[in-house]
Amino acid sequence: MNSLSVWARQYVRLVMIGGAAVSIYAVTSHRVADIWNLLLMIILTCQMATVKIPLRFGSDGCSMLMSFPFTFAALLNFGVHEGIIVAVFCALSQCLLNYERKPPRYRLLFNVAQLALTVSISGSVYTLCGGRLPMPVTNISAAALVAGVLAYWWSTTGLVSGAISLSAQKPFGAVWITTLKWSAVNFIFGGFLAVWLVSFFHGVGIGIFVLLYPLLYLMHFVYRLVSMRPAILGRN
Numbered sequence: 001m002n003s004l005s006v007w008a009r010q011y012v013r014l015v016m017i018g019g020a021a022v023s024i025y026a027v028t029s030h031r032v033a034d035i036w037n038l039l040l041m042i043i044l045t046c047q048m049a050t051v052k053i054p055l056r057f058g059s060d061g062c063s064m065l066m067s068f069p070f071t072f073a074a075l076l077n078f079g080v081h082e083g084i085i086v087a088v089f090c091a092l093s094q095c096l097l098n099y100e101r102k103p104p105r106y107r108l109l110f111n112v113a114q115l116a117l118t119v120s121i122s123g124s125v126y127t128l129c130g131g132r133l134p135m136p137v138t139n140i141s142a143a144a145l146v147a148g149v150l151a152y153w154w155s156t157t158g159l160v161s162g163a164i165s166l167s168a169q170k171p172f173g174a175v176w177i178t179t180l181k182w183s184a185v186n187f188i189f190g191g192f193l194a195v196w197l198v199s200f201f202h203g204v205g206i207g208i209f210v211l212l213y214p215l216l217y218l219m220h221f222v223y224r225l226v227s228m229r230p231a232i233l234g235r236n
Helices: 005-029 037-050 068-078 080-097 104-128 142-168 172-204 206-211 213-233
Strands: 052-057 058-064
Touching: 005 058, 005 104, 037 068, 037 080, 037 142, 037 206, 068 080, 068 142, 068 172, 080 104, 104 142, 104 213, 142 172
Parallel strands: none
Antiparallel strands: 052 058
16 A cells, blocks of 8 residues: 555545444444345355446447446345445455455455445435335335435445545546446446346345356356457457
């Protein structure tokens, strides 16, 4: 962390402290009755943390990170405290499994902290806008869902952009707008997928979804091959 500027170090420490505070509060306050389903959700989210789904819109290509819909689904399905716990494990999996080399410790802790803060903010905004947690699938508040997704999107991109801005000495607004643009598709599609996941969990259970994971991963692998085929043919 010594390579960062003084202001960047202070910012990273502040986010870490905030993330640690909400994480400790979540662990000591959660009262989930079905601990089995929570553990299954943690395992499933960690497995999906590094998965990217390529999307194409005309000649433009982008990808959707599966970590968001599963983390947001955990928030909707269990509540804020349990959502934060799932988010912490998800962030750890992203950092430890998605890198060829282990990231610096401060970056690992920052990513965990900012995701914990993001879920806390998103859940708070969702409930302030009239949403109920856990979310009842028979009485979904569209306004609360949109507000929760926007809060999640703006919070995580804002926290990360703050670190980039201070470390690279670039204007925060310019960095944040760029981050918002390339991540828009991820959160739009991810929000819809999260609602579907919660409905699916209520219908058949999280355990069945975990058992179906090998089939889903095979479908993802085939989809990636099909989506990458035009680029491969173009090079040939």
